[in-house]
Amino acid sequence: MTTLTEDTPPAAPAARLNHVSPSRKIKDRAVQGLVYLSFLLALIPLVSVLWTVVGHGIGRLDAQFFQFSMNGVSGKDPGGGAYHAIIGTLEQVAITTVIAVPIAVLTAIYLVEYAGNGRLGKVVSFFVDVMTGIPSIVAGLFVLALWLLTFGFEFSGLAGALALTILMIPTVVRATEEMLKLVPNELREASYALGVPRWRTVTRVVLPTALTGIVTGIMLAVARVMGETAPLLLTIFFTKAINTDPFTGPQGSLPTFIWDQIADPNANAHDRAWTGALVLIAIIMLLNLAARLIARRYRPAAAR
């Protein structure tokens, strides 16, 4: 007759449940410490930038800054403002977004939903990768060469927007593609099985499911192009006067405003440059916030 203990498997070594081996404990602590340290390291530049920009920029953050242009204001004069630059930047980025987002989202839809393993899909995907690597000044030079020199158009906000479009498209395509790939195939199949054609499946089932991520991707791209300076100098040039028409003549913009003011040796100009930077950051943050609120409204119901 066997006893019960002989039947039970031998206990594993270190079977005490409340015991953690010292080496595991040390590794755990060490990695935890590294993670916190990297987090703090990553915070340093962020906090430093915010601190410097707010510290220097808050002084000129007055009503005048939002009401006046730099027309007739020289570097050493106090006063003046970035009204012309804010208007310019908002118009240029709005035009960029209107042109780039439909092209980019439709491209991503083609790549994910239609191209499959086809040759065209691979070619498009390759060129999107190439576009991602284009330095911004090259995009500006391209528009300068094609739009201004070859077609003979003058400097304008639109020309700048075209250059920014080249920079924005690949970012939005990649972000949208990733989000569409995250939509489970089961949802597409469920829709097909109801006899819903593919394009309606895409517009009514796939896109709404991926919307939050797509909007976030678009906002990141907007934030990126909003800070571009070099391509704008080549395509819009810059001006100190107010030009609300983005289709004719040089226009102001916040990056070129900052570039112009910081190049001036006078302290008053430097103050304006810092405030310009602060306003640029604030605009990007506000847009981000707005996009998040919009996206939240359409978020998949289960996650609400």
Add this chain to the structure above:
Amino acid sequence: MAKRIEVSGLHAYYGGVHAIEDISMTVEPRSVTAFIGPSGCGKSTFLRTLNRMHEVIPGARVEGKVMLDEEDLYGPSVDPVAVRRTVGMVFQRPNPFPTMSIYDNVAAGLKLNGVRGKARLDEIVEESLQGANLWNEVKDRLGKPGAGLSGGQQQRLCIARAIAVRPQVLLMDEPCSALDPISTLAIEDLIGKLKNQFTIVIVTHNMQQAARVSDKTAFFNIAGTGAPGRLIEIDDTSKIFTNPEQKATEDYITGRFG
């Protein structure tokens, strides 16, 4: 409302892989036919050829004939989208649309196909939810997200969504494999009720379930890894489970292999 399916000489491929070979069978209207067999034997693939969902997978193709009454589903002028409206499908894992409410999930097939008019939609949604034995549980929260329901309720929601487009045939691919016994019972009861209106084909790994719900049972098998799946035999469920013609069927249902 229900149609007969007649399959003859059907082969299906995934790219170069021959998935199922030379299948012929008849599925009578207003009956439940169960497909059983070991994993990878092509039951699900075959099921998906019956509403042209097989070809949704890149590289997949089908040869042979599937007659729905007088119409060949693989005829040259046949629109796969129209086929799927006629032959509905319920999947293994409940997959309600996450962005839609319970109401919108049931109405999805209609709305996405352009049916308008609130009164008419209301009527069909209630009827479909009643049909799926879900109405009493959700009638007070039709506006709530469909993904908030329990697994069993979600699966019945998916059945409601499938029958809302008024198909002739309902295909079910292991509809209970992700559910607990109580929810499974609810779905099985529902299948018994639905067969008065629809032709039902169900894939199941659960032989008791096949014995409980189906009128006919088809046994599929593969000769070995990589070989195409074949239909071994199809007969009345009572016969398959008590006195099958083929030795392989008997071995499978008695648990001698698989």
